Amino acid sequence: MQVHQAKQEFIDRDTEVLVIGFEPEDRALGWLEQTGVSFPFLLDPDQKVYQAYELEKSLLRSWSPRNLWSYVVAFFQGREIHALSGDPNQLGGDFIIDQDQKIAMTYYSKDPTYRPAVDQLLEELDRINT
Amino acid sequence: MLEEGMTAPDFTLDQVEGKPITLSEVTGQGRNVLLIFLRHLG
Numbered sequence: 001m002q003v004h005q006a007k008q009e010f011i012d013r014d015t016e017v018l019v020i021g022f023e024p025e026d027r028a029l030g031w032l033e034q035t036g037v038s039f040p041f042l043l044d045p046d047q048k049v050y051q052a053y054e055l056e057k058s059l060l061r062s063w064s065p066r067n068l069w070s071y072v073v074a075f076f077q078g079r080e081i082h083a084l085s086g087d088p089n090q091l092g093g094d095f096i097i098d099q100d101q102k103i104a105m106t107y108y109s110k111d112p113t114y115r116p117a118v119d120q121l122l123e124e125l126d127r128i129n130t
Numbered sequence: 131m132l133e134e135g136m137t138a139p140d141f142t143l144d145q146v147e148g149k150p151i152t153l154s155e156v157t158g159q160g161r162n163v164l165l166i167f168l169r170h171l172g
Contacts, residue, residue: 015163016164018156020143020167020168022168023171025146042145043143043144048141049141049167052139053165054132055167091169093167095132095138095165097153097165098157099160099162102136102138103136106131125162
């Protein structure tokens with residue numbers, strides 16, 4: 001089950017789910033439409049909140065060999081290297097914060113394709129709610 | 131890296147097609163918060 005499909009589970013646990021992104025609003029709207037996510041989407045274009053939560057930028061971790069190669073090729077061919085629409089080096093993460101504004105769980109993304117399972121998140125919320 | 135038990139940094143951010151949201155106001159209403167920071171949207 002994906003996070004956005006588990007919306008009622010989060011409501012049942014008195015939990016507000018907030019999605020944060022750094023790209024422009026029109027990109028965010030497109031993503032929301034595409035994914036069907038209905039949680040609030042917050043905009044952090046200069047990544048101040050990303051930095052406050054110590055989410056790192058990692059050149060090595062977020063570029064696949066194919067990405068790097070195509071840029072190298074473009075460079076040597078003298079082609080204009082147009083930047084990706086977002087910052088490809090900014091990694092993501094998940095945090096559970098309790099009602100006292102204390103951090104109850106942190107997850108710093110190392111692999112772009114992996115995030116904590118919804119069950120893990122719900123279990124953690126059950127733990128802090130008792 | 132931030133750790134469990136630390137106070138979560140407060141913030142106010144604009145919401146897409148909605149009003150700004152402040153973290154401490156949400157927790158102040160007695161709710162937990164799950165923050166999902168995205169990578170670039172692809």
